[in-house]
Amino acid sequence: MSNSRNGRAHLLQDARRIVVKVGSAVLTTQDGINRKTIIRLAGQLARLHDRGIGIVLVSSGAVAAGRTRIAETLGSSVAGAISDLPARQAASAVGQGRLMHDYDEAFGWFGKATAQILLTRDGLRDRKRFLNARNTLEQLLAWDVIPIINENDTVSVKELQFGDNDTLGAMAVGLIGADLYINLTSADGVFDKNPDKNPDAACMPLIENIAALDIDAMCDGKTASGSGGMYSKLRAARRAAQLGVPTLIVSGKNRFSLEHALDDNGPGTLVLPEDHTVSSKKFWMAYHDEPAGTITVDSGAARALTAKGKSLLPAGITTVKGCFEPGALVRICTQDDTTIGVGLTNYSSDDLNSIKGLRTSQIEALIGPVHYKEAVHRDNLLPDAAI
Incomplete structure (x- = not known):
């Protein structure tokens, strides 16, 4: 893709599958769900669908719709x-x-026909169930049905929630092999600093290297709940970029036009994909769950992981935080708490605490023959993860 805004015009021409995420801030007013917005959005997506593009819609709004209905039947106090x-x-x-x-x-x-898809993080972290969800979506798209995805809030527990539909949208990109991720928001795009606090903040039409952005500083850190807002949208865009998928962050308020947003001089912010992409399986591995613990490594191990693409050996581990079993997703960081990546551990937290800092020969002398020399194998590690 061209490193200029001219690349935007090719997004729609080249796209065969698009994930569109729309949040509650776009869909709702103080009176509840805005049906006019839903109708307008359906018309926009139907026109794209008429071009032969597969559309998957990730939508918020169920809680807001339920709150309105409860107010009608049980009263506003409830x-x-x-x-x-x-x-x-x-x-x-x-x-x-x-x-x-x-x-x-x-x-x-x-x-257009639609289908409801309710997903949970617990369901997608099982590889077989993940693939089954993919197969279902593939069949729906083959039938020219528009799947509408939301988190299954009713059965999700706090520890296994996606946290926000921006995260779910990025997972959907990997789930269906999308070519483009469109995130409809209440803002006009991504600003170089918080526009609520800085009147001189300017909208960024193009982000060429999202990995180089200090998202925390731009967004004044995470929101109080750790979800929603521009922080989560940029994190989701970075994840999509790792799959080689561009993201368009654009306002879904007022009389928005998705087709105009994909013009060369359209509104919003285009986030370009990374040059070096990851596989769908490694993407799933890194983002299907929240890390269960943290492994801190020394400077030598950090260089081996980041510069040489090596596996993590117990000898390079300095500290282990959290309680987890073999196969758990863990965060790997330097001693100043900079995240190197995430990966699946071959050992439990108790075992790692026993063998950290030891070479393989020392480990075998301590506990006998080991099944794995690596604490985290490079095939099960994603460096520079957007967590």
Whole structure:
């Protein structure tokens, strides 16, 4: 892709599959779900679909729809008290059907069929279930159906939630092998600093190297809940970039036009993909779950991992934090807490604490023959992970 805005015009021409994520800030007003926005979005996506492009929509809004319905039936005081996880899950259960009804009706006016797909992080972390979800989506796309994905809030537990639909959108990119990720937001794009605090903040039309951005500084750190906002959108864009997929972050408010956003001089921010991409399987490995612990390594091990593409040996480990079993996803960092990457550990946290800093011969003398020389094998490691 060209490193200029001229590359934007080719996105739509070359795309065969697009994941579009739309958040609650776009879909809702103070009165609940904005059906006019849903109809307008359905029309935009239907026109892209008419070009032969496979469309997957990742949508928020179930909790908001449920809160509106609860206010209508049980009163505003009950709806206003919806804040903790069980209440939000219950509201999502109420609202999910209403949200899908609105989508199905809107897309039906444009001659399009839809399908509801509810996913959980716990389901996708199992490789067989991940592949089964992929096969289902492949069949729906082959039938020219538009899948509408949301997290299955009703059965998700806090520890295994995606956390936000930006994260789920990036996972969907890998799930279907998308060519483009469009994130519809309430902002006009990505700004070089927080526009709420800096009147001189400018929208960035192009981000050529998202890995080089200090996302924490641009977004004033994570949001209080650790989810949502521009931070999560940029993190999702970085993950998509690792798959070689560009991301367009553009406003979904007012009378937006996806086709205009894909013009050379269209609005929003285009995030270019990375030159060196990762496999879909390694992407799944790195982002299917939150790290269960942290392994800190010395400077020699850090160089071997980052510059030489080596595996992590126990000899290079200095400290181990967390409680985890073999096969768990762990964060690997330097002694100043800079993340090197994430990977699947061959040992439990207890075993690593026993053998850290030891060479293989020393380990065997201590505990006998070992099945794995590596604490984390390079085939099960993603350097520079966007976590």
